[in-house]
Amino acid sequence: MEFSIGEVAALLGGTVQGDSSQKVNTLAKIQEAEKGSIAFLSNLKYEQYLYSTNASAVIVAKDFTPKEPVTASLILVEDPYTSFTVLLEQYQRMRLMAKVGVEEPAYLGKGSQVGEGVYRAAFSYIGNNVKIGNNVKIHAHVSIGDNCTVGDNTILYAGVKIYADCVIGQHCTLHSGVVIGSDGFGFAPQPDGSYKAIPQVGNVIIEDNVDIGANTVIDCATMGSTIIRKGVKLDNLIQIAHNVEIGSNTVIAAQTGISGSAVIGENCVIAGQVGIVGHINLIKGTKIGAQSGVSKSPEKENMAIQGSPAFDYKANLKSGVIFRKLPELQERVAKLEEKVINLSQS
């Protein structure tokens, strides 16, 4: 996608100083920008870069006056940072929504319905009786099992795998390698020491506005549904086990694992590499530090916890400081023992 600097200025309601006919096709930081990109200058501590940048255009405040010659064209606006953000979002939306239509070969099963404005890449696979909403983007090597539903404006990046019977909401983004609906990890021990798989016949329901990072896995429920509520944001390589429910607007960082049947409250913030035990009911607003192991919910909302096993964040920090000095503490105890023996003998 290419635009002239003049077109960009018009979009932002700004004016151009310099050549407005030049073409731009990307956005960049002023200190890294190459020819063909637009940068912005808001915080004046970066002003020096304006005079050496390779950007084709720089968005500046309309009352800004350069102190040295500038090769880039300037786009003058009220608030450069806000304008740049508008541009970023517009650019992102255009990139994401640009692809439309079907590249052959793409597979579409029997009885499946596809909305308008949909992109189906070559080698994308849609099973039987699937419903695909409008403007859904289905990239290469996506596989959607029988009887699934995918809501409007959802993006499925290359290699997303959705098992049969799952429901994906609107305005969701699933990144490459995401797996939705794989079997829960349930096995019944047999008398001979072997294990027999417990049938997993439930599904996964993903509500609207959910983002799921690359190679994250969400298992189906044993029966019923594993549920990811609206607005949840999941990072990469996360494990969500069977029958978990994650409350709306909860954010979870990479490589965290949630065990079976855990119920995670709304608006929790969970850092990376955390492990959460099964069947827990984690109270809303809980904040969990990285690498924590959580086996018990805080009693009150909005508490911060840390450690494996996790407890109050600050108390954990204090214990951690003493842990480092354990050799010293042990030494102090040894000295005390010596002194007390001496005292008792004196």
Added chain:
Amino acid sequence: MEFSIGEVAALLGGTVQGDSSQKVNTLAKIQEAEKGSIAFLSNLKYEQYLYSTNASAVIVAKDFTPKEPVTASLILVEDPYTSFTVLLEQYQRMRLMAKVGVEEPAYLGKGSQVGEGVYRAAFSYIGNNVKIGNNVKIHAHVSIGDNCTVGDNTILYAGVKIYADCVIGQHCTLHSGVVIGSDGFGFAPQPDGSYKAIPQVGNVIIEDNVDIGANTVIDCATMGSTIIRKGVKLDNLIQIAHNVEIGSNTVIAAQTGISGSAVIGENCVIAGQVGIVGHINLIKGTKIGAQSGVSKSPEKENMAIQGSPAFDYKANLKSGVIFRKLPELQERVAKLEEKVINLSQS
């Protein structure tokens, strides 16, 4: 798949009270069941749900008499829980085995043999000289490298990747995104600080009745084989390094990592996010708590260990309790020091 309630009752050797011609197509918990599903009532503390459920049929004990009117048809059997389990397994098997035949385009390399009752989805890829047993289910975007063997009744879900020369047993289930046979992580340091890859020319052997969770990775051996013995159950996002051997009927939960050349005994139970050091020989029956880091095997079988580094489970719990109170313990030591000084001066 749809059945009449009468057909289901016949399968279970039960009798129907109510409309036996209605169609059912899924199984559900009595408190969550929708129209078209079969539920069961075994524990009478759930009896209340019988009178409000939307299930089309409920399996009950043949000596059970409802106290209120019931809209669902009843299927009367000897033992409702066992009957429901039978139904679940039957349903699961039918779902898993329903797909047969080839969807085009599917790729089949030279010299490869495919058994009977096999499903090869569109965009599935089978290399050269591969042997596929009977009733194998190969879903979309599965890739099977040259010279591999896949045993009877094994299911490869969408996006499974198997490198050349690997052997997969019978009755195995590999979930989406599983990678089998990627290079072991072996690099020889060079004088200039760079690393040179050590050739990895071995393979992976997966014996019968092994389940492998989504996005789990099993590296090939440097030479020889990485071996997963019969009946092993692996959860999602697990890392199995080169030349590892996992003993039969060992169960490993999500996000655990096993380092190179580790030998894991039979019937171990390893929780999630555990790390196991390379070249260890972990004794059979060991139980390892979540997030543990294991660098040494217990000396006796069937021990439970915990912690990073891991040691006896109960001892670790005790140390963990004191860890939380370290500030208090430090305070006690400080007070003692003060008192001892006072005593020695008195």
Added chain:
Amino acid sequence: MEFSIGEVAALLGGTVQGDSSQKVNTLAKIQEAEKGSIAFLSNLKYEQYLYSTNASAVIVAKDFTPKEPVTASLILVEDPYTSFTVLLEQYQRMRLMAKVGVEEPAYLGKGSQVGEGVYRAAFSYIGNNVKIGNNVKIHAHVSIGDNCTVGDNTILYAGVKIYADCVIGQHCTLHSGVVIGSDGFGFAPQPDGSYKAIPQVGNVIIEDNVDIGANTVIDCATMGSTIIRKGVKLDNLIQIAHNVEIGSNTVIAAQTGISGSAVIGENCVIAGQVGIVGHINLIKGTKIGAQSGVSKSPEKENMAIQGSPAFDYKANLKSGVIFRKLPELQERVAKLEEKVINLSQS
């Protein structure tokens, strides 16, 4: 690939004792070797296996004389270990580079260029305006987004996913399920408690000689580039967040996670399941023990750290030893308290 023992000996500049016309097609350890394979004997503590091995040929030192009859042919060379290594590397290279040409159907977008000696498997997907160098191997279900570049001699195993605008160097190996360029995990909190995705418009740059393990994920930069410098070796299931930079020849083991905007120095060695905080500047040559949580760089180069939170490796070990004995330490403190009370009352 099959060779006669005579051809192998010629390659190694060695001579054959026994049948030089027999065919061999793989390499193995002497104690595990089957018919058709070549083994070697360097360390004489393995000599016993020479007399029972099923190998078709064994590479031995030219001054070696067997004490018992040997069924295998012998290849006599100066240094058996070195010769075997040469053979391994040659074998590996031939295996990796054997596939050439296009298997149909393979997708190639508009304006894309493909070099010589390239392999494009069935169901491989190359978007628009992509540049593929010479001898690149693109296995099944690889997806390469628009405007990407892939350097000469790079191998992309089955199911690698590369988002648009990324740059992959020469002599790289990306294993199955690797995701390059997925969105960074950045969300701006909104007044109603929900989150809004921050546009991620940067890319990923992978320099030359980088190896990336299966199912590892590298997110794109918010703006600019996430950069993996030359010679970096990444194991499986690793998370590299947006805007990270990893210095050349740094090695990272499986399941480690690097948070956003972290800069990792050259020649670091990072063990498995480590977590590294965002925006850190990790000094070069740092060695990090398994399962560590790193929130601060050592001040000096080439230090070893361990623990969560991580500090000096040896100091951590010492504290860990005392952690195990905390109940005993607590008991000692309790006894001291008792004694001190007795003393003060006496």
